[in-house]
Amino acid sequence: MPRASKLLPSLGHASSGAAGTVISTLLTYPLDLVNTRLKVQRQLRLDDSLSEDECYRSVFDAFVKIYDTEGGIPAFFAGLSADVLKSAADSFLFFLFYTWFRARRLVGRHPDLPYLRVVEELAVGAAAGACAKLFTTPVSNVVTRRQTASLLDRSPPSSPTRKQQTQEGFWEVLREIQAEKGGVFGLWAGYSASLVLTLNPSLTFFLQAILKRVLVDRKKWDDPGSGITFLLAAMSKVGATAVTYPFQIGKARLQMGHKSSKGEGEKEKRGGIFNTVASIRREEGVRALYDGIGGELLKGFFNHGTTMLTKDVVHGVIIKLYYIVAGFLVQWPALKRILVGRMRKRNEKGGWQLVGRGVLADLVKGGRIGASMMR
Structure with a gap:
């Protein structure tokens, strides 16, 4: 297969995927911020960094408390610019690598079998995710810091400390992480968790392929309709998130940058994601590995469904523009x-x-x- 015929579709899917991710990120960011705090608040409570009254009892309670105590609606968008950058880059690179790897694996396959075997599908998704996360993990660290900063600082919203914190720029946070972690490689804190979590998009696309194969007529595979596209993407993301959620808990704790007031936790963090998850299960119980999962499932349903629906629309526009430009050239x-x-x-x-x-x-x-x- 000519190289150009592989590269052009990959770039088209990557660009449309990034555009879809940006739109879905903007729509669901407040829920993402709340979910991040729900993932780490148990640790802060155990370290006496939060009181019982300051902890969130549910997603709704978190929205109410953040609105009342942190300055209203703007508080829900702390770290938004960094997250949009991370999400766009993450999605672009993932779809680029995923489409490229998958196209290479499909070379020579029979036209009536336009899909990969289970192991191949999972491997392609995991490899694409690992390549993408290698570039975006530092930005992910910045996003987590910005989302949890106000949770750690209980000063009033109008105080100089809180204002300085909310105005802290992207590069300032990167320098803080680098200084705290002792070098440039500290910017990749949580990358081990990201490698494990590559199973999430891999499982998502695998489940989506299975559901599409079962529920959609083969003649309509290329264009199943907006409603079916949204539903398939949303359902597959919910299933993948339910499986990998404990590692999302571990990743959030690794990237939060909080030092325990009791002098514990740093040894656990040096042990990596598996040691972190095992320690949470051992010391806090299995339930702690699923803190805030309801909000994460809700976010995953709407976020990924919107991403894939928008991606299909944008991809169609890109194809039309490509052919129009080619017609002139x-x-x-x-x-x-x-x-x-x-x-x-x-x-x-x-x-x-x-x-x-x-x-x-x-x-x-x-x-x-x-x-x-x-x-």
């Missing part, structure tokens, strides 16, 4: 001569020939479709 004689010239060039590996053929074929096809769309 293919009419330029000079461009045709350049592409044909590249096809004739040969290097030792024949790379120019492969790329030239792929691009020219796409442009010719795009030119025909684009021209018909403009009529």
